Amino acid sequence: MVQKYQSPVRVYKHPFELVMAAYERRFPTCHLIPMFVASDVISEEKSDDDSTHRIERRCKLDIDAPRLLKRIAGVDYVYFVQKNTLNRRERTLHIESHNETFSNRVIIHEQCCYSVHPENEGWTCFEQSASLDIKSFFGFESTVEKIAMKQYANSIKKGKEIIEYYLHELEDEGTTHVPRWSPRPASPVKPVTPNTHSTTLPTMPAVAIAAPSETSKEGQADKLDADYINRYLGDLTPLQESCLIRLRSWLQETHKGKIPKDQHILRFLRARDFNLDKAxxxxxxxxxxxxxxxxxxxxxxxxSPQVLLDYYTGGWHHHDRDGRPLYILRLGQMDTKGLVRALGEESLLRHVLSINEEGLRRCEENTKVFGRPISCWTCLVDLEGLNMRHLWRPGVKALLRIIEVVEANYPETLGRLLILRAPRVFPVLWTLVSPFIDENTRKKFLIYAGNDYQGPGGLLDYIDREIIPDFLGGECMVIPEGGLVPKSLYRTPEELENDDIRLWTETIYQSASVFKGAPHELLIEIIDASSVITWDFDVCKGDVIFNIYHSKRAPAPPKKDPLGAHGITSPGGNNVQLIDKSWQLGQDYSMVESPLTCKEGESVQGSHVTRWPGFYILQWKFHSMPACAATNLPRVDDVLATLQVSSHKCKVMYYTEVLGSEDFRYTMNLRFKKGGLFTCINNTSSN
Known part of the structure; x- marks a missing residue:
């Protein structure tokens, strides 16, 4: 496979002729290039008016390779052939070079060009490209490729330093100007006797020694300047610069019209570790x-719809200490279920996308303001108030879809995520969403429980004191309180479906009918202790009591309900009874949670960490009025009675899930200490 390398345009803020004078001082020997051993001129020719000078040279190089590899290859030195064409009229120097040694096994080709800056005649540009094709090399192909890549990177970095060194040397000697070539009567080109010490000298191949950077003749708008990269994109290695240049050039060739900004291209390269094909x-x-x-x-x-303006608890707020835009989200105060029911998944997704687009715009602004590359933002998430209500399954499903879309289209935009006041329920949420978050992104999370964020290594290390919001002890009142979205704003599933937005409740929730004397019961078998049973249910009609029981033995399989004709076991109103009338509470089964009374219209979320293996029964029971509590009718009689009184029927819609003990413990090194969430901090590097 052919490896290609391109570097951005390097700019010398000196005239072309002065740069050529500095360049000539690199040869015949240069103490800054110890691997350049010798060179012999093969051929040389000049035009009569001295406007064109062509020279071909054979260069001897001592490549920095392992001694064992040199012995296997049978050589101590590598030879390259270079062809240089200096055009003083056009003010250009074109350099082509290729390897002579091992040319049947390895093909190295390089092109370089010095030219006048298109917008400033007093400056000089240098461009460079190279290709490496290793066909075979005694089984050391990967080693040779690594050596070549390392040599190329070193040469890019060293090349400009050498030219700058000799420019300073000329300046110290008092040479700050070299006259431009002026026309004279031309005559045919005549051969010149080879001279190993000719003053117009070649460069060395980038993969072998030192020479600066980039491409062949293309439109100048297609090229990137090295100073521009350093100022607006950041410190990149030569190979990273090469990937950016090549991907940008490919987009210009294949995507007609508008192409993304360089910062955007670079994010995808970083997200794929600069694997060009994957990026x-x-x-x-x-x-x-x-x-x-x-x-x-x-x-x-x-x-943004009005409901978002009124109840969405997030917004942009100044910048962090690194100059990154700061976004604050009070997730614990947000009614995620209400927003999904009122807006639908698509509207929430568009709102999140608008936040990301605004973040990109703010990064560009801050790059100009602070005079350094700022390519990502910081997000502060306050989890005060987070509970099982936020784990409402359709809301979690919507969140996972949003994460998936953002991860795919906005890589490397999050510089740091500060999670503050994480409660005990946070590990459950993290277990659900973390598999969908890129590993590199997870490394940027900093998590604090309780008030741990106020100490050393806390919030003040990242955000100036004067912009800390009021709910975290500061003086800025910036983020709305949120609150519950009124149910009057909820949209029906039919309305959402008409807008091509389907709620996840259509596929993951089950319906059940609850009668007086005929509770609905759900059996869950637990193999590993410390597993987590989670639930989410809405009381659609009537009032119910929710219980959780444990038994060491499995209940008998539920009998087919003879009242199915009355709709109790229909898909719209299933009813299953598991606890046998002969079972005694405290003997055959035990209660593991206090009964929970739930009113009509309530949405209930919760979890239970199991202490023992065995069988757990979730029960929704008809809530009798106190006056009826003393009545102790046989169970079947109660069921028959409820069929005659419609008000004795309740309906619930529920979803349950069991998290394995290992999954529950995997919370990004989160630990519980003294009944609370202990701080876990993963250090993140600045992007």
Whole structure:
């Protein structure tokens, strides 16, 4: 496979002729390039007016390779052939080089060009590209490739330093100007006797020694300047610069019209560890997605519904100590279920996308303001108030979809995530969502429980004191309180379906009818102690009492309900009874949670950490009025009685899930200490 390398345009803020004078001082020997051993001129020719000078040279190099590899290859030195063409009229120097040694096994080709800066005649540009094709090398192909890549990176870095060194040397000697070439009567090109010490000298191949950077003749707009990269994109290695240049050039060739900004391209490269093929694939998929959904115009076209303005507890707030835009989300105060029921999944997704688009815009602004590259933002999430209500399954499903979309289309935009006041329920939420979060993103999470964020290594290490919000002890009142979304704003499933937005309750929730004397019961078998049983149910009609029982032995299989004709076991109103009338509470089974009374219209979420293996029974029981509590009718009689009194029928819609003990413990090194969540901090590096 051919490996190709390109580097950004390096700019010397000196005239072309002065740069050429500095370049010539690199040869015939240069103490800054110890691996360059010798060179012999093969051929040389000049035009009569001295405007063109061509020279071909054979260079001897001592490659920095393991001695064992040199012995196996049978060589101590490697030879390269270089062809240089200096055009003083056009003010360009073109350099081509290829390896002579092992040319049947390894093909190295390089092209370099010095030219006048297109916008400033007093500056000089240097461009460089190289390719490496290893066909075979005694079984050491990967080793040779690594050596070549390392040599290329070193040469890119060293090349500009060498030119700058000799420019300073010329300046110290008093040479700050070299006259430009002026035309003279031309005559045919004549051969020149080879001279090993000719003053117009070649560069060395980038993969072998030191020479700066980038491409062949293309439109200048297609190129990236090294100073621009350093100023707006950050410190990149030569190989990372090469990946950015090549992917950008490919997009210009294949994607007609608008292409993404360099910062956006770089995010996809970073997310794929600069694997060019993987980054190109994911970036192209994202570009297609953006086009299909008109995401580029989202900030201009999206208007947040009033319910979001009133009840969404998040917003942008200044910047952190690194200059990154700061987004604050009070997740614990947010009615996630109400927002999903009132808006639907699609509207919430569009709102989150608009937040990400706004974040990209703010990063660009802060880059200009602070004079350094800022490519990501910081997010502060306050979990005070988080409980099982936030684990309402359709809401979690919507969250997972949002995470999936954001991870695919906004990689490397999160610089740091500060999670504050994490409660005990947080591990359950984390277990659900963490598998959908990229590993590199998870490393940027900093998690604090209780008031641990106020101490050393806490919030003040990342955010200035004067911008800390009031709910965290500061003086800024910036984020709305949120509150419960009124049920009057809820939309029916039919309305959401008409907008092509389907709630997840249609597929994961079950319905059950509860009668006086005929509770609905659900059996869950637990193998491992310390597993977690979670539940989420809505009381659609009537009042119920929710109980959890444990038994060492399994109840008898439920009998088919003879009252199915009356609709009790129909899909819209299932009823299952498991606890036999002969069972004695405290002997055959035991209660593991205090009874919970739930009123009509309530939404209930909760969890139970199991202490023993065995069988757990979740029970929804008809809630009798106190006056009826003393009545102790036989169970069947109660059921028959309820059929005649419609008010004795309740209906619930429920979803349950069991989390294994290992999954529950895996909470990104979260630990419980003294009944509370103990702080876990994963240090994150600045991007």
């Amino acid at each position: 190109r694939e994911t970036l192209c998929q994202s570009l297609t997605w953006r086009k299909q959904h008109q995401v580029d115009y989202l900030l201009d076209t999206w208007t």
